[in-house]
Amino acid sequence: MTITVLDTYSAMKQILLAPATDRVGMLTSMLEPVRDMYRYFPGDVDLVAMHGWASGFPLDRDERRCLDALETLAAAGAWERMQRALDDALALQMTATPGIEVPDITVLFVLGDPGDAHFMDTCLGITGNGGISGHIMITLWPFPENVADLEATAVHELNHNLRYSPGGVVWNPMTVTVGEHVVSEGLADAFARQLYGDELGYTRIGVPHLRDEAVFAKVVSGLGVTGMQNFTAWVHGDASAEQFGVTPVGLPTGAGYAVGNRLVDAYLTATGQTAAQALHAESSEIIATALQAEG
Incomplete structure (x- = not known):
């Protein structure tokens, strides 16, 4: 390799x-x-x-x-x-x-x-x-x-x-969910943070919304949406959606990254795993564990 x-x-x-x-x-x-x-x-x-x-x-x-x-x-x-x-x-x-x-x-x-x-x-x-x-x-x-x-x-x-x-993890463009994409961004950031710390490891566009409860609730409401064509709006936000001709859903830039980090962090805390150990964790498991911890 x-x-x-x-x-x-x-x-x-x-x-x-x-x-x-x-x-x-x-x-x-x-x-x-x-x-x-x-x-x-x-x-x-x-x-x-x-x-x-x-x-x-x-x-x-x-x-x-x-x-x-x-x-x-x-x-x-x-x-x-x-x-x-x-x-x-x-x-x-x-x-x-x-x-x-x-x-x-x-x-x-x-x-x-x-x-x-x-x-x-x-x-x-x-x-x-x-x-x-x-x-x-x-x-x-x-x-x-x-x-x-x-x-x-x-x-x-x-x-x-x-x-x-x-x-x-298998990515099927037709059946993959917003939840998988959101979790994947959270896992990738968590991996970067494991190596380089929070100051450098977060994707910059998601940082302003890490503690925004309204953004969290909105993205969580769309985690079950399927089909890659919908992901720009839910993960990257309205400005990117408009740029690429996708219908906005009412989210700021980087919303999915912020929520992905929050979900993954809750999962890692609950399971005691590192981001590297969770590389292939199922997004459904991460989401269920995180939402139970959040709840």
């Missing part, structure tokens, strides 16, 4: 310095190692289009701003720090659950789009996708808080990857 953090620093710098006419082809080559991340999509996926959809750095503007941001990340040792964090986190996880199947994992770390207001403001300049076994993608703008959180961000996504790898 190997975790490989791709050298996207060199590739992105070359793309941003290249003639505009060459950039699409160069970006496609940079993204090719994670093509299998889209294996469940119908047809041949346009990797450059997916990059744009995920708020990746632009190819037609903001070159100097992006190059400066890239150097900020390089000076912070971002790629090396991620590699060390992921290796250390995997070692801890293997100690806690020695029988798990661990795939080879490819990590794509990409600079975000400074002109995307939703990404920069609502998402605080950071998004991640670790749910597809064998692949992790992190898109980030180097705000100081995001640079400080690099390790925690990486291991959060690793937790998702290991939870949904073969032998773990």
Whole structure:
């Protein structure tokens, strides 16, 4: 089992310095190692289009701003720090659950789009996708808080990857519940906090709502909703729902993360487990135990 953090620093710098006419082809080559991340999509996926959809750095503007941001990340040792964090986190996880199947994992770390207001403001300049076994993608703008959180961000996504790898929890897009998604975010944050503490381990968008009883009650009311198409509204909140054409349900940004942390913490306290030990715990069990403890 190997975790490989791709050298996207060199590739992105070359793309941003290249003639505009060459950039699409160069970006496609940079993204090719994670093509299998889209294996469940119908047809041949346009990797450059997916990059744009995920708020990746632009190819037609903001070159100097992006190059400066890239150097900020390089000076912070971002790629090396991620590699060390992921290796250390995997070692801890293997100690806690020695029988798990661990795939080879490819990590794509990409600079975000400074002109995307939703990404920069609502998402605080950071998004991640670790749910597809064998692949992790992190898109980030180097705000100081995001640079400080690099390790925690990486291991959060690793937790998702290991939870949904073969032998773990099965994610069926049609039948999976909001509760599973909410719990998975809480578990991933709890894992990051186990390694890096509460100051760095929480996903930033959920922090303002950790103690909001109205938000907790609202999200709990939707835990049984099924189908991935509904998750943006329940987990990420109304602003993201509107951004992606999903009907809002009356929740602030990061609501599902806040509630997921609360549910998982209650479960871990009740069972005496660590987040690493609870990697494959059923979301229904976590929710039932947590709500009984809350009650």
